[in-house]
Amino acid sequence: MTTPLRCVIVGTGSVAHFHARAVAAYPDAELVAVSDLSRDAAEAFAQRWGGPVVHDTLEGMLAAERPDVVLICTPPAAHRAQTLAAFAAGAHVVVEKPPAPSLDELDEMRRAAVTADRQLAVVFQQRTGTAAAHVRRLLQEGALGRPLIAVCQTLWYRDAAYFAVPWRGSWETEGGGTTLGHGIHQLDLLAFLLGEWTSVQARLWRLDRETQTEDASTATVTFADGVVAQVVTSAVSPRETSSIRIDTQQATVTVDHVYGHGHENWAITPAPGFEDRAAAWQLPEAEERSDHAPLLRDVFDALRAGTPLPPTADAPARSLELVAAIYASAAADGAVITPADLAVHPTHRSGFASPVADMRGVGG
Secondary structure: OOOOEEEEEEOOOHHHHHHHHHHHHOOOEEEEEEEOOOHHHHHHHHHHOOOOEEEOOHHHHHHHHOOOEEEEOOOHHHHHHHHHHHHHOOOEEEEEOOOOOOHHHHHHHHHHHHHHOOOEEEEOHHHOOHHHHHHHHHHHHOOOOOEEEEEEEEEEEOOHHHHOOOOOOOHHHHOOOHHHHHHHHHHHHHHHHHOOEEEEEEEEEEOOOOOOOOOEEEEEEEEOOOOEEEEEEEOEEEEEEEEEEEEEOOEEEEEEEOOOOOHHHEEEEEOOOOHHHHHHHOOOOOOOOOOHHHHHHHHHHHHHHOOOOOOOOOOOOHHHHHHHHHHHHHHOOOOOEOHHHHHOOOOOOOOOOOOOEEOOOOOO
């Protein structure tokens, strides 16, 4: 491709600004149009980002603009229909996480991509950054020894006003609670670093918020190379942190941040007797932080070159399958769920609604 990528955005809420900034930073892409249910919101967004054309509907925008890439920044319930429309119009799709409210819908989106010979990229920007790439390489090459045990925490704080938004906190419109909406980021980074998961045991909790879905979850996840990970996700934690710890035979790897990480957030601590190897594990001198911009840059590079999506944007189902397994295990009172179980699961491929242990008021 020799001409700039013609990009459009559907949904002009807060996350869309990250997409617009990433498009603006890429020399061979341009934002040509936007669409939103609120015309006023779309107009204000367009004014902020150089005056792309405003359309009232996605269908009208696709017909008028014939874009190369559709950037989907709407709530999850809309993703399937919007993705299918974009593929039918001949565009590639970059969709915000979670990519869909169910695995069945994501499967349909992936099949549509193959049929249209287009690419489907999901935004999991925590995979990006030079530190994550460096640690992933060390783990894959066995430079740190075999990974043994991990801890993955997404401890965020969302007050009552957050859940007062009409589509939040409902199985029908949001698809899930804090596990799907928040924890999926760190789960995705954990799987990016450790590879394929093999089992999940989990519970869902409603601790303090007025919500139909969970405001906390706990899980044990095992991975193909034998790593055991404890996962905690919360929307009721005042001191927020997003953290991963991986203990290997030779070192401990940690990343502690909230919504994005740079080199200062990562540490590799050698085990006793392996201090002399620490110099070889140091992060690269050149730093790039995690962000939407490097993810979209890598995706755009692949689209222009006609090559497969990079590791920062491939495997669109991996983390959603992990989330689905957490919900499926909770629905079965903490039973073990494997990928084979999930592949033929009678309920949790079509949606994640699960019983939640309501702990509000327990203990007085």
